[in-house]
Amino acid sequence: MEKDIVIIGAGLTGLTCAYYLNKRGKDxxxxxxxxxxxxxxxxxEKDGFIYETGPNTGVLGSNESIDLFNDIKDSCKIEIADANVNKRYILKDDKWVSLPSGLISGISTKLFTFSDKLRLLGEPFRAKGNNQNESLSELVKRRMGKSFLDYAVDPFISGVYAGNPDLLITKFALPKLYNLEQNYGSFIYGSIKKAKHDKNNNIKNPSRKIFSVNGGLNNLTESLYMLSGKENFHTSVNDIKIKYINNKFVIEANNNTLSCNQLICTIPSCNLSNVLDFIEEKDLIPFNTLEYAPIISIAIGLKKWTGIDINGFGGLVPFKEKKNFLGVLFISSFLKNRAPEGSVLINVFIGGTRKKNLMKLSDDEIIEILKEEVAPIMGLNNFSPDLLNITRYEKSIPQYYVDSGCRFEKIKELEKKYKGLVIAGNLRDGIGMADRIKQGKNIADSIL
Known part of the structure; x- marks a missing residue:
């Protein structure tokens, strides 16, 4: 059997790419x-609760994501999160403290020290850094102060990467932040200057609104699957082995052989060595050494809520607070119809790169953490959930460390060496859903 293009992996990147290839009539x-x-x-879905075992929401952080939802709106309706999503909390001394949303709240907040608040006034006048491999921790301490690292950036990184800001490299993990300093010399001045530049040049920027889709994110992937032509998909394909013979990719799987001119790999970095037989072992080292954050995602539904007011997006936990959970999302507060009338759905996250040992805990031990740490903070005297679902991901979120540059260069080298090869997925170009959509579309656009 022969095809022009083979995509390995039917996650969001592969599905988006398939959708646009199908629109263009590609084989x-x-x-x-x-x-x-x-x-x-x-x-x-269980007992009226609609919950996610993977990502709960995305951010409309690329124009490609907006375009996709406009394109598939007849089969998949985007749900923009309620205004409650703008209320966000940081844990300090076992209490949720509102994250400042403006100048007044920024001055009065107890999250940051007075000296760092004063220091922030000088941020636009500080010299820009010249270390391309500067970590997020180093950058934030240099430009803003340690309390901003401890009670803003550190919990933010826990929520996005489940990672360690001491190890994540700004240029790779948060490239937009890195570019603000490099291009404008300041986060504050750069944000103002860039917004003015984009407005004057009619540059359309994505809204960065929080989104899901009606009925849950499965409806997004199922819609892409159907609209891409389900006959173009083969699931339960095991033991894939790929060779490169006479400028073609020869794929063996499930006792079948398939050849193609163009191969698009969207699988996790750690699985590439099991699939790409034609690549030398030394060239796979940058992929095999990519670290992933382990995550335990816990969906909790309560038909009667007796806890604190949870009108908001959720709360994040700074590492400095020495808790065993990373944060809580107040799902039913900002997404419609996720819990029965009068009920509450929340999602708790445990693990991350700094708490890998927690992945060894049994379900009963995880429930003890919920009872001893989460329930008291949420104001729940009697923790007896009507829904409790625990999902473990040993390799959840790739960490963009200092070796990421080597990985990106190796991808370019291999794609040049093996004509038609594309190595994609969240090992490059960002980890968010909007990043995956953008990458999938760009790959499809690049295929003539």
Whole structure:
């Protein structure tokens, strides 16, 4: 069997790429090892609660993501999060403290020290850094102060990467922040200057609103699957081995052989060495050494809520607070119809790169953390949830460390050496859903 294009992996990147290839009438097939498409995106329903075992929401952080939802609106309706999403909290001394949203709240907040608040006034006048491999911690301490690291950036990084800001490199992990300093010399001045430049040049920027889709994110992946032509997908494809013979990719899987001119790999970095037989072992080192944050995602539903007011997006936990959980999302406060009338759905996250040992805990031990740490902070005297679902991801979120530059260069080198090869997925170009959509579309656009 021969195809022009083969996509390995039917996560959001592969699905988006397939959708646009199908629109252009391209000859392709998608191979997926699991018995369903969607990758880590997976919506479940029980007793009226609609919850996610993977990502709960995305951010409209690319114009490509907005365009996709406009394109598929007849089969998948985007749900923009309620205004409550703008209320965000940081844990300090076992209490949720509102994250400042403006000048007045920024001055009065107890999250940051008085000296760092004064220091922030000088941020636009500080010299820009010249270390391309500067960590997020180093950057924030240099420009803003340690309390901003401890009670703003550190919990933010826990929420996005489940990672360690001491190890994440700004240029790779938060490139937009890095570019603000490099291009304008300041976060504050740069944000103002860039906004003015974009407005004067009619540059359309994405809204960066929090989103899901009606009925859960499964509806997004299922819609892309159907609109891409389900006949183009093969699931439960195991033991994929790929060779490069006479300028073609020869794929063996499930006792079948398939050849193609163009191969698009969207699988996790750690799995590439099991699939790409034609690449030398030394060239796979940058992929095999990519660290992933482990995550335990816990969906909790309560038909009667007796805790604190949870009108908001959720709360994040600074590492300095020495807790065993990373944060809590108040799902039913900002997404409609996720819990029965009068009920509450929240999601708790445990783990991350600094708490890998927690992945060894049993379900009962995890429930003890919920009872001893989470419940008191949420004001729940009696923790007896009506829904409790625990999902473990040993390799959840890739960490963009100092070796990321080597990985990106190796991808370019291999794609140049093996004509038609594309190495994609969240090992490069960002980890968010909008990043995955953008990458998938750009790959499809690049195929003539």
């Amino acid at each position: 392709f097939v998608v191979l997926e090892k699991n018995d369903r498409v969607g990758g880590v995106i997976n919506t479940k």
